[in-house]
Amino acid sequence: MINPFHYEGYALQEQFYGREAELAKIQKLVENSNNLLLYSKRRMGKSSLIKELMHRNRKECYTIYCDIFDIASKEEFASILLKSLAKAHRGDLKTIVNNLKKYFKRITFGITVDPHTAEISYTPRLEGLNFSEMIEEFFEGLFLLSKEKRVIFAIDEFQQIALLDTKIDALLRKYMQEPHPISYIFAGSKRHSITSLFTYSAPLYEMATHMELGGLDNQSVIAYASKYLTINETIVEYLLALCDHETKLMQHIFHILYNTYKDTMITPMMIDKALEEILGDKSSSYTLLYDTFSLTQKKAFKIITSEIENIYSLDTLKIYNIQKASLASALKQLYSKEIIDKEEDKWFVPDRTLELWGKRMLNR
Numbered sequence: 071m072i073n074p075f076h077y078e079g080y081a082l083q084e085q086f087y088g089r090e091a092e093l094a095k096i097q098k099l100v101e102n103s104n105n106l107l108l109y110s111k112r113r114m115g116k117s118s119l120i121k122e123l124m125h126r127n128r129k130e131c132y133t134i135y136c137d138i139f140d141i142a143s144k145e146e147f148a149s150i151l152l153k154s155l156a157k158a159h160r161g162d163l164k165t166i167v168n169n170l171k172k173y174f175k176r177i178t179f180g181i182t183v184d185p186h187t188a189e190i191s192y193t194p195r196l197e198g199l200n201f202s203e204m205i206e207e208f209f210e211g212l213f214l215l216s217k218e219k220r221v222i223f224a225i226d227e228f229q230q231i232a233l234l235d236t237k238i239d240a241l242l243r244k245y246m247q248e249p250h251p252i253s254y255i256f257a258g259s260k261r262h263s264i265t266s267l268f269t270y271s272a273p274l275y276e277m278a279t280h281m282e283l284g285g286l287d288n289q290s291v292i293a294y295a296s297k298y299l300t301i302n303e304t305i306v307e308y309l310l311a312l313c314d315h316e317t318k319l320m321q322h323i324f325h326i327l328y329n330t331y332k333d334t335m336i337t338p339m340m341i342d343k344a345l346e347e348i349l350g351d352k353s354s355s356y357t358l359l360y361d362t363f364s365l366t367q368k369k370a371f372k373i374i375t376s377e378i379e380n381i382y383s384l385d386t387l388k389i390y391n392i393q394k395a396s397l398a399s400a401l402k403q404l405y406s407k408e409i410i411d412k413e414e415d416k417w418f419v420p421d422r423t424l425e426l427w428g429k430r431m432l433n434r
């Protein structure tokens with residue numbers, strides 16, 4: 071049997087579990103063609119949740135998913151939207167080509183088929199069009215599609231648009247306001263940048279229902295884990311606390327436990343050992359990353375991953391031999407490198423594995 075604990079890419083269908091309350095809530099939004107803003111700390115399971123929602127609605131709706139993590143310009147953003155819309159057209163090559171002609175008035179697509187996987191990829195030819203024309207072309211195609219079936223259209227890593235110096239959100243608002251049976255889902259992980267796109271006075275204000283995703287709930291985890299492992303509730307809770315409820319790390323530890331101790335009663339020691347293995351595997355890349363930090367950034371990172379409550383106390387500044395102003399500026403630099411994040415005035419490392427590496431390797 072393949073390992074039932076998935077920890078990389080998206081957990082799909084039979085490897086996906088829990089999240090029933092969230093799915094029920096999103097389902098209602100989708101059925102009413104309402105929009106959703108989904109955010110969480112890193113690796114909680116946003117993308118997997120969206121994929122699962124799309125899978126469950128694949129017959130009734132057109133489901134379109136795009137990830138804009140890598141965009142470097144607004145034109146790239148438009149190109150990703152157009153590609154993902156083109157992909158929504160299914161059928162044989164002839165049908166697809168005809169459909170694309172019907173749905174896109176000003177854009178043609180280069181189409182290539184991978185001979186091994188038969189997967190089709192699309193390259194929109196965008197020469198001669200400016201950004202707002204590309205977006206207009208996209209929405210016209212999307213609106214036309216929604217005449218056939220309801221559409222769920224998700225943009226993952228949506229906070230990336232905040233990095234582009236342009237008014238993309240205002241443009242999106244203009245089209246989103248049009249009455250069509252489309253649910254827009256925006257997902258992302260940098261809490262501040264993504265929610266700030268939807269705050270009062272921002273163009274997308276009140277354009278979507280907000281949902282913050284926490285970890286999987288304990289009962290679903292216990293139910294799923296005990297189907298495949300000999301494990302009790304207390305031990306699962308120990309594991310969840312260790313992972314700080316981060317889904318990916320939790321799943322990775324379960325994955326190792328399943329490979330190593332499938333038929334043995336799981337103990338905290340086995341969990342610690344699995345974590346050590348993960349940290350060991352990551353150690354060289356984390357060390358490389360850490361070595362790119364300046365001296366004050368290293369100190370700041372150590373302080374953040376220690377158990378210190380008041381990071382600016384005189385004691386802390388003395389122990390680490392750092393001035394308050396340099397600590398503050400090093401924290402800001404680590405924030406802009408996306409190594410740390412901030413919530414209600416408290417800094418933290420959003421990647422739980424990196425945080426544990428810092429705690430165990432740097433603060434011994």
Ligand SMILES: Nc1ncnc2c1ncn2[C@@H]1O[C@H](COP(=O)(O)OP(=O)(O)OP(=O)(O)O)[C@@H](O)[C@H]1O
Binds near residue numbers: 086089111
């Ligand atoms: N409901 C679930 N059931 C089983 N495994 C899950 C579930 N949700 C997430 N996972 C596992 O956790 C990992 C992280 O989930 P996912 O990539 O969906 O999170 P994310 O919030 O989109 O992360 P990122 O912040 O990196 O975009 C996935 O690779 C998947 O294996």
Ligand SMILES: [Mg+2]
Binds near residue numbers: 116117118226
């Ligand atoms: Mg994701």
